[in-house]
Amino acid sequence: MVETYQRRTALAHLGLVGRAAAGKGGAGVVMSEAGHRTIINIRGNAQDPAFAAAVKSATGVDLPAKANTVAGTGARQILWLGPNEWWVTGADGEADALVEALRGAFTGQHATACDVSESRAVLSLKGPKTREVLARGVSLDLHPKVFGIGQCAQTGLSRCNVLLHQVGEGPHFEIYVLKSFSDYLWRWLEQIAGDFDLGIEA
Amino acid sequence: MLVIPCPYCGPRDEHEFSYAREGHIARPTNAEQISDADWAQDLFMRKNPKGVHYERWMHAKGCRRYFNVARDTVTHEIYAVYEMGQPAPDVKKESGR
Amino acid sequence: MSNQANRLGTGGRIDRSKPLRFTFDGKSYYGYQGDTLASALLANGVVLVGRSFKYHRPRGILSAGAEEPNALIQLGTGNRTEPNLRATQIELYDGLVAESQNRWPSLANDMGAVNSLFHRLFPSGFYYKTFMWPKSFWMKYELIIRRMAGLGKSPTEPDPDRYDKLYAHCDALVVGSGPAGLAAALAAGRAGARVILVDEQQEFGGSLLHDRQAVIDGKPAADWVASAVAELAAMPEVTLLPRTVAFAYYDHNAVSCMERVTDHLAPNSPDFAKQPRQRLWRIRAKDIILATGAIERPLVYLDNDRPGCMLASAAQTFVNRYGAMPGKRAVVMTNNDSAYRAALDLADAGVAVPAIVDLREDPQGELVAAAKQRGIDVLAGHAVTRVSGKLAVSGVEVMRLSPDAKAVNGPARSISCDLVMSSSGWQPTVHLFSQSRGKLRWEPGILAFVPDKQLPGQNSHSVGAAAGIFNTDACLADGHAAGAMAANAAGCTGSSGDAPTASSEPAAGDLRAVWYVPSSAPVGRQGKHFIDYQNDVTAADVMLAHREGYRSVEHLKRYTTMGMATDQGKTSNVNALALMAELRGVSVPEVGTTTFRPPYTPVTIGAFSGIDKGDFLDPIRKTPLHSWHEQHGAPFETVGQWHRAWYYPKPGESMHDAVNREVKAVRTSVGIVDASTLGKIDIQGPDAAWFLNMVYTNAWSKLEPGKCRYGLMLGEDGMVMDDGVTSRISENHFHMTTTTGGAARVMAWLEDWLQCEWLDKKVYLTSVTEQWAVIGVSGPLASKLMAEVAPELPLDDATFPHLSFRDGVVAGVNSRIYRITFTGEATYEINVAPSYAMHVWRALMQAGEKYGITPYGTEAMHVLRAEKGFIIVGQETDGTTTPQDLGMDWIVSKQKPDFLGKRSLQRSDTGRPDRKHLVGLLTDNPNEVLPEGAQIVAELKDKPPMEMIGHVTSSYWSPNCGRSIAMALVKNGRNRHGETVYMPYDGKVVRAKIGAPKFLD
The missing domain is CATH 3.30.70.1520 (Heterotetrameric sarcosine oxidase)
Known part of the structure; x- marks a missing residue:
């Protein structure tokens, strides 16, 4: 088999590693691309x-x-x-x-x-403002009393079909999305999160 | 913007669904024996009732399941949702309308 | 700041320590923090603020709120200018620039006012009567009319501001924060409910902000408001949204609100850019508490639109809340008690109030007595019959009203004044309730419509003045009860506490219905009785509509345009309906009510779009190889939401050059294409083969594992729906491909049949479109290249024949390779995991360099397939095309007992001999490339009409044929091979010969 470093995640072209290293913000929401799974x-x-x-x-x-x-x-x-x-x-x-x-x-x-x-990219959003960011694109009620840790839902986020999974406290959400939409969705979320002290992790 | 109670995922906003078509129209099994006129009737003609309409929706952004909805076309009240293969409930009788 | 001539020295909720400079029509003024543009203008003695829509009449400020029909303002400059904003709702900021509208050259000297002289030519129905003949002229008339009747100006530059929108959910949405709304929010919030409280104003409090009398829970109203808001702000589950208008109430308790986040800030202030300008809230609430208050109605008297004619409560609001005097000497006309309170408040503030003209014969009660005690002349059974002054009120004439209120008589008394306050009673603000399709009920006791029955599925509670309750204490109790109930229904168990209580108020006396205040002149002469100020509809227009038979509310509205301006008739609807009812001799509800539709007040398009514009307007789907295409200069073609590489121009190459080069390379050496966007569906289950037999026209049972087959999919109407190649992975496992654009539709179609019709069949479908990236390698040298990158793969046609697939390793990556072709050349479609796609593509490019490997885009792909006569569904087909029409009868099984579309293919219409058939077209001039969509005629005439027998579906320059090629659908085309046809377009006629739809063997 070919070396795994030849493998690319869906958002490899966005240079998230470099941006994460610049290490700015993050008190509101932290975005990252989860690796292959x-x-x-x-x-x-x-x-x-x-x-x-x-x-x-x-x-x-x-x-x-x-x-x-x-x-x-x-x-x-x-x-x-x-x-x-x-x-x-x-x-x-x-x-x-x-x-x-x-x-x-x-x-x-x-x-x-x-x-x-291989069909999905997984985006991770965590931090106290995560629900505020998601509310811009999800019509579901994500109030902690309604949607808690260990719950998932297939729904629309922005104009993309996604699976939303609250994986932990913070709150911490994972968003599964078809890879072809991931570039659009990432940039869309990033623009929204810009108002909520966004940080990026690799 | 309706709230449609998906029988599987629970209540969701209308934009998660796509309307499919009128429900409870079985595909004829004897199509070869049906006249052109009757076939056209089966294929193209649909009810357009004012009041209760039994129709099929698909939860396009959710579980992608088709299901039946009994909806009032005037008020948008949803009397019932039920799985494919189940008979149409008499919602007028049940809700006393 | 000095020189605000009509500013009170004390009082009001403005901050006199924060003066703000602004300009109106180029002139500088000062106002204070807390002012609206309207209050600041009045404080400066500016009463003339606009010109009316049709007659260009001088207009002043009528109201103090959202209902304002007159004071429509052009706000801001350059790319931020915005027309038609209500001065009563514009918060003042430093540097604000406002201009009046619909006047030229200036507000005081307006040329358009000549319309007024010709008013007899502009009756209701004027447009229909005059400009609809001759019919073709309407477009020209319209242009001129629009210019004459135009309101503000749109900006010509893109909007520089950003907007936000979001979804929100709550147990109780409380709309309005007067006494009822605040009490409701407190009761719900205390019990633990999730509450959203919205109010269109910058401060919470509603009517309490200008109420000088009420004492609530022992505190002056304003203090109680402050403590209530503080209590709400401390509740974690309560969201407070001031400056937020609930403008739409949709099905199933969905309410849309627009928050003006920075509209109250100067665009150059540091805080302005930190936030979006406006925010759209899409709220789904379990319960909606409509505490939207009530709107005062003006009386319909002669020349009631002169600047200085105002709603009584508006004058009261300007004085009490803003410390701005709308005049120095006010005459009040009323049919109810509430205007007395307004008169007393103005008198307390130092405004002279010489008279209250009461339409009632014998008004009684505390307020009447108090007015008399203040020395105000109460003229019972009288009416204002004339207003003098043109650009501003200078006085009124008052006469005795006849007992039936149809006429005035006796001597006219002149009273000099600069302000006329009128009140015809209060109409609850039922707009949202009405939008929710709730039914209204006429309440004779208050001469107003109140909410009655709501639609099933909607759950709102109208409280306080919105429900016709005008006593503060009762409003508090009503709101509290609704809030507690909403919390309880949501399962909240906390205590709502006690309802707040207010000090007692004088009992309100009866109203007198006088919908048209007569004057000494016949109606429509010597002046106008305005009903709808914004659309210039008068009492005379309503009477004309009645005479001409337009008597139902829907006719009245359309004939007179009453209620159809942007204010939606907030101050005029009931007055018009009631007048019509009187003319017809029926009750008001018999005339009907108009339907209120969203939005309550206008909403910017920016708020609706949020950030979803430009790049975000629609998702752009990208393949795993997208960045390579980008780096190599490919423009993209949009296919559905996908962006596909279109062609790869080398420096100096035109599109034509690039496509020719790519097309030739595939025929002579090897090309490489990104075909990842093809739809792919994994089909598993014991009934999978049966299923394919049903959804495709051809037979699938005997396809061996490892083999592929082309299939055509029809709708039940027999028309071609999609096509693609499906492969058998194992006995019960297939891999289907669909067109790029058809992928989602086909998936839904297949699921529909499995889930709804064939429930007993054992088949599961999974979309795997994006599980695989697809790289097509095509051309005579393709197998040589493959031998290098996939050395272990057998490539000879015997072991790896056309229409089969093998699993293998390509460039070190596990792949599945299909031998199928869309170019007509030997092709290997390499399916790999998207994460390795870039690696494999680069490896192929590197290894293929010596063979002249050429990446080709969708355009070359189309030319290549057209040369071979391969169809594209959606291009050669249009939903009315059968397999037979395409000459593809060979793919329709005669043996299968059933498949989708089979019965329809036997319909007499689908068997018609003169249907349109797919043919090839070769132009007489080989250099002429026909436009796709060109209409084809067999018989050329000098001019249209000519019988059109078909159209061009595909047309290209074919470098391999050295000429243009085209495909077309032509009536009976298969039997016309060899015939010449004509395509007249662009002033010329192109001749072509019909032949087979295949150009290269």
């Missing part, structure tokens, strides 16, 4: 215990049955996308093994796994 789209019947068991055996994580929630910790999580659709995440490079494990576990069921790792 594994995302496997799985489909199956949530009501079928065999499906849930297969997912658990292949991933080690319980399938979140509740809408708009995330199960698991660290790199390995399962995000609810719809009534018969989830994302299994993993560390970079796990995709082939995960797909294989899932397909193996799904034998005999109508359930599928499909690698979509």
Whole structure:
């Protein structure tokens, strides 16, 4: 295989590393591009215990049955996308093994796994003004009483379709977006965040 | 701007959805036997009721599932949302309208 | 600052330590911090502020708020100039530049005022009657009319300011911060509810800001307001938005508000640039508490538009709140008690009030007694019958009103004055409620419409004056109850505390309905009774509409233009409706109410767009190779939201040169193209092959794993919808490609069938468009290049034939390589992970250098495919094109029992022999490149009409053919090969021969 340094993230052209090194601002909101990660789209019947068991055996994580929630910790999580659709995440490079494990576990069921790792960029926004920034483009109510840590939602942000996941305190959100939109979305968010003491991390 | 309760994701703003078409129109299984006129009727002609309309929406920015909506075309009141394959509820009866 | 002739020495909420300089029509004045432009002008004795729309009548300030129809101002200069702003809502800042509108050469000497002399020629319906004949002349008339009747001027430069917009959510949105609104916000906030309180003014308090009497919870009104606002500001879940107008109430409790963030600051002040100029709030509230107050109605009397004629409450507001005297000597005319309070306040401030002219026969009560005690002459059963003065009021004439209020009689008494205050009662501000499609009810006790039944799905509560309650204590109680209820409904468990209470007020006496105050002259003579000031609609116009049969509210409105100006008839609608009701002898609600539509007051386009303009207007989708294309000078072609490299000009090359070079390179050596934008769908499940058989016209069951096949997709109407190549990965696993522009539509279409119709079929779809970057390598030398970058890949046609795919390593990167072609040359479509796409592309460019590898863009791609006669869906097709029309019958299965579109292909219309067929066109002059879309005729005539038999769908210069080539859809075209057709355009006629749609073998 080719050296991994030849690999580029979706926003490599924006020179975020250099800008992060300049280290300005950040009291309001800190933006960064998360690195490569594994995302496997799985489909199956949530009501079928065999499906849930297969997912658990292949991933080690319980399938979140509740809408708009995330199960698991660290790199390995399962995000609810719809009534018969989830994302299994993993560390970079796990995709082939995960797909294989899932397909193996799904034998005999109508359930599928499909690698979509390379299709999404993941933007990270954290800091006390994060909700203010997101409110400029998300029609969802992100009040902490309504949308908390461990919740996710597919929705629109600006004019892009995204998956929004509150991953932690701060608050800290991750935004999954198709790579082709990521340049637009980053610049859009950056312009908004400019009013909220923006810092950039690599 | 309506709020449409997606049966899967919960209530969301209208802009997350796309309207699909009138609901509960099954694709004819005997198309070959249908006359041109009847086929055109099936294919092109749709109700345009003033009042309750049973229609299909898709949660385009969310779960991408299609579902049925019983909506009042005058008031935009949404009487019911229900999954594909379920029969149309008699919302007039149920809501006493 | 000195020289503000009509400024009171004390009182009001202005800061006399902060003088502000401003100019009006070029002349300098001073006002104070806290002034509006209107109050500052009045404080300087300026009463003439504008000219009316149609008659160019001199106009003064009528109101003190959002309802202002007269004082429309051009504010600011250069690229920040903004027309038609209400002087009553412009906050004064240092250096403010304001100009009057609709006058030339000057406000006092306006040429347009000649319109006034010809007023008999401008009755209602004037435009319809005069300018609609002859019909074709309307456009010319319109231009002139617009110039004559124009209001302000638009800036000609781009807007230099920035705007913001956001979504917000709350349990209770409280609109308005008078006593009811503040009490509601306090009750909801104390209970723990998420509250947003908006008020269009710079300060919270509403009517309490000019109320000198009320004592609330033991404090003077203004002090209570301050403590209430402080309490609200300390609540973490309460958002306070002053300077914010709720301008629209949409379905399902969505309210849009516009916050004027920096409009009150001088553009050159340091704080101005730190924030966006305005902010649009899109609020979804569980409950909306409409505490929007009420708007006073003017009386309809002769020449009631002279500068100095004002609403009674407006005069009171200017004096109490701004310390500005709108006049030195005021005559009051009223049909109710509230104007007495205004008169007393003015008298207290030192304004002479010689008389209150009361339309009622026998007004009684505390306020009437107090006025008499102050020595004000209360003329009961009288009316103001004439206003003298042209550019400013100089006096009034008062006469006895007949018992039926239809006439005046007796001797006329002249009273000199420079201010006429009138009140015809109060209309609750029901605009937002009405926008929410709530129904109104006529309340005879207050002669006004009040909110009645609301639409299901909307949840608002109108409180206080907005609900027709005019007693402060009752307003406080009403607001408090609504706030507590909203919090409770939202599940808040905190205590709302006790409702604030206010000191007692004199009981309000009855109103007398006098919708037209008669004068000694017949209506329409010797002056005008204005109803709608902004659109210059008079009582005579309403009477004319009645005579001519335009009697329902919708007709009245359109015929007279009443209520159709930017003020939406805030001060005029009820007066007009009530007059019509009287003329018809019916009740007011029988005439109807007009529908209020957003916006309540005008909103800037900037606020609606926010930052979404220029680059942000629409997303630009970029492929992983975008920056390479950029670095190599490619302009981009927009395909859907994608930006695709169009061509790669070398220094000195025109587009034509570049495209020719690229097209030739692909035919002679090797080209490389970024095809990443193609739609891609992963299809898995035991019914996947069955599914493909249904959605494509051809058969898929027998396609072997590892093989690819071209497919055509039809709508149920039999028309071509999309096309692409689909590959079988394994028995139950396919990879579909779609057109770039059709990707989303096809995905939704396929999901629609699976989710809605074929629920029992086991197929799952996943969009993988962006999981793969696609690099096409095409040309006679493509396999040589591939052999170098993918040494382990078998490239001979026997082991890796056309229409198959292999997994392999290209330039060190795991790839899937498809052998499919859109150029007609041997092509390898290399699918790689986007993160490696740049590496692979560069490796190919490097290895291909010795073969003359040439990157080509979408334009060359189009030429290449056209040379070979390959169609593009959406270019050769337009939604009325069948496979047969395209000559692609070969791809429509005759064996399959069913597929989408099959039945429609058997309709008599789709079988018609004279349908338009796809053909090739070769122009007689090989250098003539036809314009796409050119209409084709078989029979040339001297001039139109000529029968059009088709149109050109694609047209290019083909360097490989050495001539122009074109494709077209032509009636019965397949049977016309060899015929000559004509394309008349641009004053010439181009001849071409019909042939097969293929130009290169």
